[in-house]
Amino acid sequence: MYKLVLIRHGESTWNLENRFTGWTDVDLTPTGVSQAMSAGKLLKAEGWDFDLCYTSVLKRAIRTLWLTLDEMDRTWLPVVKDYRLNERHYGGLQGLNKADMAKQYGDEQVLVWRRSYDTPPPALEATDPRCERSDRRYPNPEAVPLTECLKDTVARVVPYWTETIAPSIQSGKRVLIAAHGNSIRALIKYLDGISDSDIVSLNIPNGIPLVYELDENLKPIRHYYLGDAAAAAAAAAAVASQGKA
Template structure:
């Protein structure tokens, strides 16, 4: 049986990334740079010559559009696409829509850093990374991983924190290790699985 690929891509730069705002479940579109990042991701993935079986995205436009642009650039735009809020970005609660620098001035840089980068402390009214993982991982294990076991090639276009939660599982990272992980926008990550569903190789397509 052939090896199976799972490709993870964080959406291209969003309008709120550019403005340095906490985005969470808010729904800005992509910037021109973000669109270009998605196109470049598609070209990198196209070089792998993989025939995908499913695209999974969050319900947020920046992830859906990134996925659609990638499919166009790999000539698979009719691919079955599945949207689910389980793959949404971490919910930032009271911080959503606020400028990150202004938040540091209001609450202090140390407190904002704790909210952003600790594993189990969330912002006021929002999710911690741990809580984000508690919705991402069951969705992956119930909906995506069974397809990998069937030999299906999967593309996931999602968000920094939902993908960190998934990578924590795939790479067997500790809570201390995962909070240090940064995922750039538009940078595909390939996991190659054997026919038993074990990860053989991980490749960052942009170093």
């Protein structure tokens, strides 16, 4: 049996301001920093250790990973950063307030933009100053979407899992992934075979380690949040309600 740990970044400045974030590279808040440190303390206290870490190219995930590892005295571990673990691109919604959008367009529409499997938010114009196509952290402009639905995120996360992360787990490496609400949802949808309709209600809380126990074919046996399960459930429910007017 293999054990994989997933962690969504700690609270970001735009989580706090309730703004759609996507590929915008915002940092952690002080709460986010302490969530990441608590995750590291918990992992250490429960005797977890890792050989290899993966994260996105966004600082809220990178910093969460580093703070978690620092608490474990493991900042020396190899870390692979790849844009394919980035948050789902939120298109023209990036920077806008979720509750304001719900007031303007209705809770139902915002739920579609946030959680529907195959309806993307309105696309950014390539000329929009928010567009990341000239950002040199990305391999080429075509790799940078102008918007994504979860299906699009699955289409980049799952090949990265299959080609890169899964072989390292199967070679015996203990893996920690620090990523984002929707890139983690994309991976979980694939691992657990969640339907397009059931994935709508899956929400990932900030900064709480999520353990997946996997069989030799990397099929999930069970999963659970470390620490207080009721607190994790409450934090996930709070994420679900961020898009309400």
